[in-house]
Amino acid sequence: MIRFSVLGSLELQTPQGAYVPRGPKVRKVFALLLLRANQIVDVDTLTDELWDENPPRTVITTVRTHVYHLRKMLDRESRVSTVAQLLTTQPTGYLLRTAPDQLDATVFARLVDQARVLLAQEHVTEASHLLRKALGLWRGPALANVAAGRVLGRHVLHLNELRTRALELRIETDMLLGRHRELVAELRGLLAAHPLNEWFHAHLIRALHRSGRRGEALAAFQDLRALLDRELGLEPSPELHRLQHEILTGTPAEVRPAHQVLAGLPVDARAVS
Known part of the structure:
Protein backbone atom coordinates (compact mmCIF):
# COMPACT_ATOMS: atom_id res chain seq x y z
CA MET A 1 0.00 0.00 0.00
CA ILE A 2 1.21 3.51 -0.75
CA ARG A 3 1.11 6.00 2.11
CA PHE A 4 1.18 9.77 2.38
CA SER A 5 2.99 11.86 4.99
CA VAL A 6 2.29 15.45 6.00
CA LEU A 7 3.42 15.30 9.66
CA GLY A 8 6.90 16.47 8.77
CA SER A 9 8.06 16.70 5.18
CA LEU A 10 5.45 16.04 2.49
CA GLU A 11 6.20 12.59 1.10
CA LEU A 12 4.75 9.77 -0.92
CA GLN A 13 5.86 6.51 0.69
CA THR A 14 5.95 3.33 -1.39
CA PRO A 15 7.53 -0.12 -0.97
CA GLN A 16 10.38 1.22 -3.11
CA GLY A 17 11.05 4.17 -0.79
CA ALA A 18 9.95 7.72 -0.07
CA TYR A 19 9.47 10.33 -2.78
CA VAL A 20 9.11 14.11 -2.52
CA PRO A 21 7.24 15.75 -5.42
CA ARG A 22 9.32 18.15 -7.50
CA GLY A 23 8.23 21.71 -7.94
CA PRO A 24 6.93 23.97 -5.16
CA LYS A 25 3.49 24.41 -6.71
CA VAL A 26 3.00 20.70 -7.36
CA ARG A 27 3.86 20.12 -3.68
CA LYS A 28 1.25 22.71 -2.69
CA VAL A 29 -1.44 21.07 -4.83
CA PHE A 30 -0.53 17.64 -3.44
CA ALA A 31 -0.55 18.88 0.17
CA LEU A 32 -3.90 20.61 -0.17
CA LEU A 33 -5.53 17.61 -1.82
CA LEU A 34 -4.16 15.37 0.95
CA LEU A 35 -5.31 17.60 3.79
CA ARG A 36 -8.76 17.66 2.22
CA ALA A 37 -8.64 14.02 1.23
CA ASN A 38 -11.91 12.50 0.04
CA GLN A 39 -13.32 15.99 -0.46
CA ILE A 40 -13.54 18.03 -3.65
CA VAL A 41 -11.03 20.88 -3.65
CA ASP A 42 -12.38 23.53 -5.98
CA VAL A 43 -10.26 25.44 -8.44
CA ASP A 44 -10.79 28.73 -6.59
CA THR A 45 -9.26 27.26 -3.42
CA LEU A 46 -6.27 25.92 -5.34
CA THR A 47 -5.85 29.30 -7.02
CA ASP A 48 -5.98 31.08 -3.67
CA GLU A 49 -3.26 28.82 -2.29
CA LEU A 50 -1.00 28.93 -5.33
CA TRP A 51 -1.12 32.62 -6.18
CA ASP A 52 -2.87 34.45 -3.35
CA GLU A 53 -4.35 37.56 -4.99
CA ASN A 54 -2.24 37.53 -8.18
CA PRO A 55 -3.29 34.55 -10.31
CA PRO A 56 -2.08 34.34 -13.92
CA ARG A 57 -4.50 34.95 -16.78
CA THR A 58 -4.17 31.29 -17.73
CA VAL A 59 -5.09 30.11 -14.23
CA ILE A 60 -7.33 27.20 -15.24
CA THR A 61 -4.79 25.82 -17.70
CA THR A 62 -1.96 26.27 -15.21
CA VAL A 63 -3.85 24.45 -12.42
CA ARG A 64 -4.58 21.62 -14.86
CA THR A 65 -0.89 21.43 -15.71
CA HIS A 66 0.11 21.12 -12.03
CA VAL A 67 -2.50 18.39 -11.50
CA TYR A 68 -1.25 16.62 -14.62
CA HIS A 69 2.30 16.57 -13.25
CA LEU A 70 0.99 15.33 -9.90
CA ARG A 71 -0.85 12.48 -11.62
CA LYS A 72 2.27 11.55 -13.58
CA MET A 73 4.28 11.50 -10.36
CA LEU A 74 1.71 9.30 -8.60
CA ASP A 75 1.61 6.94 -11.57
CA ARG A 76 5.39 6.75 -11.87
CA GLU A 77 6.27 6.41 -8.19
CA SER A 78 3.37 4.42 -6.77
CA ARG A 79 3.38 1.71 -9.48
CA VAL A 80 -0.23 0.83 -8.74
CA SER A 81 -3.03 0.34 -11.23
CA THR A 82 -5.58 2.52 -9.39
CA VAL A 83 -3.99 5.95 -9.87
CA ALA A 84 -6.77 6.97 -12.26
CA GLN A 85 -9.26 6.46 -9.43
CA LEU A 86 -6.92 7.93 -6.79
CA LEU A 87 -6.93 11.47 -8.21
CA THR A 88 -10.01 12.37 -10.20
CA THR A 89 -11.28 15.49 -11.95
CA GLN A 90 -14.65 16.73 -10.72
CA PRO A 91 -16.97 19.37 -12.24
CA THR A 92 -15.71 22.04 -9.82
CA GLY A 93 -12.23 20.82 -8.92
CA TYR A 94 -10.24 17.73 -7.95
CA LEU A 95 -10.63 14.84 -5.53
CA LEU A 96 -7.85 12.73 -4.00
CA ARG A 97 -9.09 9.52 -2.41
CA THR A 98 -7.24 7.95 0.49
CA ALA A 99 -7.95 4.96 2.71
CA PRO A 100 -8.09 5.45 6.51
CA ASP A 101 -4.53 4.15 7.05
CA GLN A 102 -2.86 5.89 4.11
CA LEU A 103 -2.48 9.42 5.50
Whole structure:
Protein backbone atom coordinates (compact mmCIF):
# COMPACT_ATOMS: atom_id res chain seq x y z
CA MET A 1 0.00 0.00 0.00
CA ILE A 2 1.21 3.51 -0.75
CA ARG A 3 1.11 6.00 2.11
CA PHE A 4 1.18 9.77 2.38
CA SER A 5 2.99 11.86 4.99
CA VAL A 6 2.29 15.45 6.00
CA LEU A 7 3.42 15.30 9.66
CA GLY A 8 6.90 16.47 8.77
CA SER A 9 8.06 16.70 5.18
CA LEU A 10 5.45 16.04 2.49
CA GLU A 11 6.20 12.59 1.10
CA LEU A 12 4.75 9.77 -0.92
CA GLN A 13 5.86 6.51 0.69
CA THR A 14 5.95 3.33 -1.39
CA PRO A 15 7.53 -0.12 -0.97
CA GLN A 16 10.38 1.22 -3.11
CA GLY A 17 11.05 4.17 -0.79
CA ALA A 18 9.95 7.72 -0.07
CA TYR A 19 9.47 10.33 -2.78
CA VAL A 20 9.11 14.11 -2.52
CA PRO A 21 7.24 15.75 -5.42
CA ARG A 22 9.32 18.15 -7.50
CA GLY A 23 8.23 21.71 -7.94
CA PRO A 24 6.93 23.97 -5.16
CA LYS A 25 3.49 24.41 -6.71
CA VAL A 26 3.00 20.70 -7.36
CA ARG A 27 3.86 20.12 -3.68
CA LYS A 28 1.25 22.71 -2.69
CA VAL A 29 -1.44 21.07 -4.83
CA PHE A 30 -0.53 17.64 -3.44
CA ALA A 31 -0.55 18.88 0.17
CA LEU A 32 -3.90 20.61 -0.17
CA LEU A 33 -5.53 17.61 -1.82
CA LEU A 34 -4.16 15.37 0.95
CA LEU A 35 -5.31 17.60 3.79
CA ARG A 36 -8.76 17.66 2.22
CA ALA A 37 -8.64 14.02 1.23
CA ASN A 38 -11.91 12.50 0.04
CA GLN A 39 -13.32 15.99 -0.46
CA ILE A 40 -13.54 18.03 -3.65
CA VAL A 41 -11.03 20.88 -3.65
CA ASP A 42 -12.38 23.53 -5.98
CA VAL A 43 -10.26 25.44 -8.44
CA ASP A 44 -10.79 28.73 -6.59
CA THR A 45 -9.26 27.26 -3.42
CA LEU A 46 -6.27 25.92 -5.34
CA THR A 47 -5.85 29.30 -7.02
CA ASP A 48 -5.98 31.08 -3.67
CA GLU A 49 -3.26 28.82 -2.29
CA LEU A 50 -1.00 28.93 -5.33
CA TRP A 51 -1.12 32.62 -6.18
CA ASP A 52 -2.87 34.45 -3.35
CA GLU A 53 -4.35 37.56 -4.99
CA ASN A 54 -2.24 37.53 -8.18
CA PRO A 55 -3.29 34.55 -10.31
CA PRO A 56 -2.08 34.34 -13.92
CA ARG A 57 -4.50 34.95 -16.78
CA THR A 58 -4.17 31.29 -17.73
CA VAL A 59 -5.09 30.11 -14.23
CA ILE A 60 -7.33 27.20 -15.24
CA THR A 61 -4.79 25.82 -17.70
CA THR A 62 -1.96 26.27 -15.21
CA VAL A 63 -3.85 24.45 -12.42
CA ARG A 64 -4.58 21.62 -14.86
CA THR A 65 -0.89 21.43 -15.71
CA HIS A 66 0.11 21.12 -12.03
CA VAL A 67 -2.50 18.39 -11.50
CA TYR A 68 -1.25 16.62 -14.62
CA HIS A 69 2.30 16.57 -13.25
CA LEU A 70 0.99 15.33 -9.90
CA ARG A 71 -0.85 12.48 -11.62
CA LYS A 72 2.27 11.55 -13.58
CA MET A 73 4.28 11.50 -10.36
CA LEU A 74 1.71 9.30 -8.60
CA ASP A 75 1.61 6.94 -11.57
CA ARG A 76 5.39 6.75 -11.87
CA GLU A 77 6.27 6.41 -8.19
CA SER A 78 3.37 4.42 -6.77
CA ARG A 79 3.38 1.71 -9.48
CA VAL A 80 -0.23 0.83 -8.74
CA SER A 81 -3.03 0.34 -11.23
CA THR A 82 -5.58 2.52 -9.39
CA VAL A 83 -3.99 5.95 -9.87
CA ALA A 84 -6.77 6.97 -12.26
CA GLN A 85 -9.26 6.46 -9.43
CA LEU A 86 -6.92 7.93 -6.79
CA LEU A 87 -6.93 11.47 -8.21
CA THR A 88 -10.01 12.37 -10.20
CA THR A 89 -11.28 15.49 -11.95
CA GLN A 90 -14.65 16.73 -10.72
CA PRO A 91 -16.97 19.37 -12.24
CA THR A 92 -15.71 22.04 -9.82
CA GLY A 93 -12.23 20.82 -8.92
CA TYR A 94 -10.24 17.73 -7.95
CA LEU A 95 -10.63 14.84 -5.53
CA LEU A 96 -7.85 12.73 -4.00
CA ARG A 97 -9.09 9.52 -2.41
CA THR A 98 -7.24 7.95 0.49
CA ALA A 99 -7.95 4.96 2.71
CA PRO A 100 -8.09 5.45 6.51
CA ASP A 101 -4.53 4.15 7.05
CA GLN A 102 -2.86 5.89 4.11
CA LEU A 103 -2.48 9.42 5.50
CA ASP A 104 -0.43 9.91 8.68
CA ALA A 105 -2.56 12.87 9.81
CA THR A 106 -5.66 10.67 9.71
CA VAL A 107 -3.93 7.92 11.70
CA PHE A 108 -2.71 10.50 14.22
CA ALA A 109 -6.23 11.86 14.66
CA ARG A 110 -7.70 8.40 15.15
CA LEU A 111 -5.09 7.39 17.75
CA VAL A 112 -5.62 10.57 19.77
CA ASP A 113 -9.37 10.09 19.60
CA GLN A 114 -9.01 6.51 20.83
CA ALA A 115 -6.74 7.69 23.64
CA ARG A 116 -9.36 10.18 24.79
CA VAL A 117 -11.96 7.42 24.93
CA LEU A 118 -9.61 5.23 26.97
CA LEU A 119 -8.82 8.08 29.34
CA ALA A 120 -12.52 8.75 29.86
CA GLN A 121 -12.80 5.08 30.85
CA GLU A 122 -9.88 5.46 33.31
CA HIS A 123 -7.57 3.27 31.19
CA VAL A 124 -4.67 5.66 31.70
CA THR A 125 -1.76 3.37 30.78
CA GLU A 126 -3.36 2.39 27.48
CA ALA A 127 -4.19 6.02 26.72
CA SER A 128 -0.59 7.06 27.37
CA HIS A 129 0.66 4.32 25.03
CA LEU A 130 -1.62 5.44 22.19
CA LEU A 131 -0.68 9.09 22.65
CA ARG A 132 3.02 8.21 22.43
CA LYS A 133 2.31 6.21 19.29
CA ALA A 134 0.37 9.13 17.78
CA LEU A 135 3.07 11.68 18.59
CA GLY A 136 5.71 9.31 17.20
CA LEU A 137 4.19 9.79 13.74
CA TRP A 138 5.51 13.35 13.67
CA ARG A 139 8.87 13.74 11.91
CA GLY A 140 9.09 17.52 12.25
CA PRO A 141 6.82 20.52 11.66
CA ALA A 142 3.81 19.80 9.46
CA LEU A 143 4.57 20.20 5.73
CA ALA A 144 8.14 21.20 6.53
CA ASN A 145 9.18 21.17 2.86
CA VAL A 146 6.16 23.12 1.55
CA ALA A 147 6.05 26.92 1.36
CA ALA A 148 2.48 27.12 2.63
CA GLY A 149 0.23 29.90 1.40
CA ARG A 150 -2.74 31.23 3.29
CA VAL A 151 -4.93 28.15 2.73
CA LEU A 152 -2.31 25.57 3.66
CA GLY A 153 -1.09 27.89 6.40
CA ARG A 154 -4.39 27.48 8.23
CA HIS A 155 -4.12 23.70 7.94
CA VAL A 156 -0.55 23.76 9.27
CA LEU A 157 -1.55 25.88 12.26
CA HIS A 158 -4.42 23.51 12.99
CA LEU A 159 -2.23 20.41 12.78
CA ASN A 160 0.45 21.94 14.99
CA GLU A 161 -2.20 22.93 17.53
CA LEU A 162 -3.53 19.36 17.57
CA ARG A 163 0.02 18.14 18.14
CA THR A 164 0.44 20.47 21.11
CA ARG A 165 -2.91 19.42 22.60
CA ALA A 166 -1.99 15.73 22.19
CA LEU A 167 1.37 16.38 23.83
CA GLU A 168 -0.32 18.11 26.76
CA LEU A 169 -2.72 15.21 27.13
CA ARG A 170 0.16 12.72 27.09
CA ILE A 171 1.98 14.71 29.78
CA GLU A 172 -1.19 14.70 31.87
CA THR A 173 -1.53 10.93 31.52
CA ASP A 174 2.09 10.48 32.58
CA MET A 175 1.44 12.67 35.62
CA LEU A 176 -1.50 10.43 36.51
CA LEU A 177 0.81 7.41 36.19
CA GLY A 178 3.32 8.96 38.61
CA ARG A 179 6.08 9.51 36.04
CA HIS A 180 7.02 12.85 37.58
CA ARG A 181 10.78 12.39 37.61
CA GLU A 182 10.84 11.31 33.97
CA LEU A 183 8.79 14.35 32.98
CA VAL A 184 11.13 16.92 34.53
CA ALA A 185 13.79 16.62 31.82
CA GLU A 186 11.19 16.56 29.03
CA LEU A 187 9.42 19.66 30.36
CA ARG A 188 12.71 21.54 30.68
CA GLY A 189 13.38 20.73 27.04
CA LEU A 190 9.93 21.91 26.00
CA LEU A 191 10.44 25.16 27.89
CA ALA A 192 13.75 25.75 26.11
CA ALA A 193 11.71 25.79 22.88
CA HIS A 194 8.60 27.51 24.34
CA PRO A 195 9.84 29.71 27.20
CA LEU A 196 6.58 31.67 27.60
CA ASN A 197 4.26 28.65 27.72
CA GLU A 198 2.75 28.81 31.22
CA TRP A 199 1.17 25.36 30.87
CA PHE A 200 4.60 23.77 30.50
CA HIS A 201 5.92 25.87 33.40
CA ALA A 202 3.03 24.80 35.64
CA HIS A 203 3.61 21.13 34.89
CA LEU A 204 7.36 21.42 35.44
CA ILE A 205 6.71 23.01 38.85
CA ARG A 206 4.15 20.33 39.65
CA ALA A 207 6.45 17.51 38.50
CA LEU A 208 9.30 18.87 40.64
CA HIS A 209 6.98 19.18 43.64
CA ARG A 210 5.66 15.63 43.25
CA SER A 211 9.24 14.37 42.89
CA GLY A 212 10.07 15.75 46.33
CA ARG A 213 12.12 18.63 44.89
CA ARG A 214 10.29 21.41 46.73
CA GLY A 215 13.08 23.97 46.57
CA GLU A 216 13.55 23.50 42.84
CA ALA A 217 9.80 23.80 42.30
CA LEU A 218 9.72 27.15 44.14
CA ALA A 219 12.80 28.32 42.23
CA ALA A 220 11.09 27.38 38.95
CA PHE A 221 8.11 29.52 39.94
CA GLN A 222 10.37 32.50 40.68
CA ASP A 223 12.18 32.01 37.38
CA LEU A 224 8.84 32.12 35.57
CA ARG A 225 7.73 35.21 37.48
CA ALA A 226 10.94 37.03 36.51
CA LEU A 227 10.63 35.91 32.88
CA LEU A 228 7.02 37.06 32.52
CA ASP A 229 7.78 40.40 34.17
CA ARG A 230 10.82 40.99 31.96
CA GLU A 231 9.25 39.89 28.67
CA LEU A 232 5.57 40.82 29.05
CA GLY A 233 5.18 42.88 32.21
CA LEU A 234 2.82 40.21 33.59
CA GLU A 235 2.41 38.11 36.71
CA PRO A 236 1.95 34.32 36.58
CA SER A 237 -1.63 33.13 36.28
CA PRO A 238 -3.85 32.60 39.36
CA GLU A 239 -3.45 28.83 38.87
CA LEU A 240 0.30 29.14 39.18
CA HIS A 241 -0.02 31.31 42.27
CA ARG A 242 -2.27 28.66 43.82
CA LEU A 243 0.33 26.03 42.96
CA GLN A 244 3.03 28.12 44.65
CA HIS A 245 0.82 28.43 47.73
CA GLU A 246 0.34 24.65 47.83
CA ILE A 247 4.10 24.14 47.79
CA LEU A 248 4.80 26.81 50.41
CA THR A 249 2.15 25.47 52.81
CA GLY A 250 3.00 21.85 52.24
CA THR A 251 -0.41 21.08 50.79
CA PRO A 252 -0.32 17.72 48.98
CA ALA A 253 -0.04 18.23 45.23
CA GLU A 254 -3.41 17.76 43.59
CA VAL A 255 -3.85 14.66 41.45
CA ARG A 256 -6.94 15.07 39.30
CA PRO A 257 -8.99 12.07 38.20
CA ALA A 258 -8.63 11.12 34.55
CA HIS A 259 -12.07 12.40 33.60
CA GLN A 260 -11.19 15.86 34.98
CA VAL A 261 -7.94 15.88 33.03
CA LEU A 262 -9.84 15.03 29.87
CA ALA A 263 -12.40 17.78 30.47
CA GLY A 264 -9.61 20.32 30.77
CA LEU A 265 -7.89 19.38 27.52
CA PRO A 266 -10.26 19.72 24.53
CA VAL A 267 -8.45 17.82 21.77
CA ASP A 268 -10.86 17.50 18.84
CA ALA A 269 -8.50 15.29 16.89
CA ARG A 270 -11.11 14.37 14.34
CA ALA A 271 -11.14 17.87 12.90
CA VAL A 272 -7.92 17.52 10.91
CA SER A 273 -9.49 18.60 7.64
